[in-house]
Each structure stands twice: as structure tokens, then as C-alpha cells.
Amino acid sequence: MDVEVLAMSTDSRFVHKVWQEEELSRMIPKGVPYPMLSDAGGRIGEVYGVYDAAAGVDLRGRFIIDPDGVIQAMEVLTPSVGRNPAELLRQVRAFQHVRRTSEATPSGWYPGQPALKPGPDLVGKVWQVWKPETVGGSSRPAAGERSATGGIGSPREEG
Amino acid sequence: MQSARDNCVQPARGPLVATPTGGPSSTAPTTKEVRAMLAQVGKEAPDFEANGYQNGGFQPFKLSDYRGKWVVLCFYPGDFTFV
DSSP states (O other): OOEEEEEEESSOHHHHHHHIIIIIHHHTTTSOOSOEEEOGGGHHHHHTTOEETTTTEEOEEEEEEOTTSBEEEEEEEOTTSOOOHHHHHHHHHHHHHHHHHOOBOOTTOOTTSOOBOOSGGGTTTHHHHOOGGGOOSSSSOOTTOOOTTOOOOOOOOOO | OOOGGGTOOOOOOEEOOOOOTTSOOTTOTTOOOOOOOOOOTTSBOOOEEEEEEETTEEEEEEGGGGTTSEEEEEEOSOTTOOO
């Protein structure tokens, strides 16, 4: 997918090393492959709007940044709820699709589904090319629907 | 104390952003003012330099080094926590 992941917390690089060696490598073979960065004092978290000064830690913020360095998406959660990796991957693929094709991805879009070609011809005609029933696998399930992929937004816990 | 021998990298510079006039200087350690949130969806991500750990070693990482690639930047509260 050609995506670089950077993880960042207020922990020092020394704590990252020990966490990788003591716990992460027991969850995943060899631990996580991406850089674990140290945001000492929350200085970088402040600039990204995710530093909780009262707690002295960075909140669970996630930013998708495109190859031009532009932030395309962000999601911030308080510490108790983990991210949904499936939704992150879906969003990255959607933004990559948009960058490659200049199409727009409608609600609930997954790779392989048709996207939209915005333009005057589509005004008032979206109903012809996209149906709400196709939404089902995204992090917000349609009422009573099950997605083909089986993922219905139950938050996956991660470190 | 940093020494070249012990393989510790120099302290990283943190956020690499232009400070607005009259605002807190990034080099003034005495102010306790909170830096303004500069990150906005649709705008360029604020550059930074941070020390980090990868593949058994320590090194500084700069966001602008990843220009040309998709980056997912994940903040999280802490190592050894639960979620």
C-alpha cells in the first residue's frame, strides 16, 4: 500500500525500545516494524491539537498525510477506545483512489466498488449510480445490516 | 549529557514551525504557553523532528523526509497501557 506509519507518544525512545522488546514482540512476531517516536513534553502533540496537558499524554489522534504533505483526514479518540484499523485502511485506500483518479468515494466505499465522477452531469443523479444499501462494511453500519466483510465497527483494541 | 560515544542521538527539535510574531518562541524554554494547534485537515501537516526507536536503534525522524509517500501518523497515550 506504500504507506509509512509513524507512531508517537510522550514516552521516551528508551521506553519504546523496552515496550517493543517486552510486550509488542510477544503480540506480533518481531514487534512493530514502524518507527516509534518520542514526543517529549507533548510539544508536537500540541501543534497537532492532541496533547492533553492535564494528563501529560497525547490523545489517540491519527492523521492521514498525503505525498504532498497535506493532512487528508484525522480522527481523535480519548484513551479508553482503540482505533479500528479496518477503517483506517479503507480511508487510506479511498484517498489513494481519489488522488489517482480524481473520482470521489461515496459513503461506505470499499476498493472495487464504483466511485463517483463529480461534475455537472451528476447533479441530482447520484441516486442512479449509488445506493445507500451498499453501505454496510464501514465503521458505521446501516441499521440491521451485516457487511460482507463481517466488520461492523466493533472497536479493535490495539496498543 | 549527550556524548558521541554512547550512540545517543542529540535532543530532537520538536515541532518545526514558524512562530507567529508576538507568540511564544520555540526556543524560549521559560514560557509555559501552549502552542497553537496548527494541524488542519486540508492543510499541510506541521513538520517536526522527533527522536525514535526502530529496528533496534535510535535515530531522529523528520516528517518532511517522508514527502512523496503516504504517512499515517498515530499518536497514542502511552506504552505499557491497555488499549
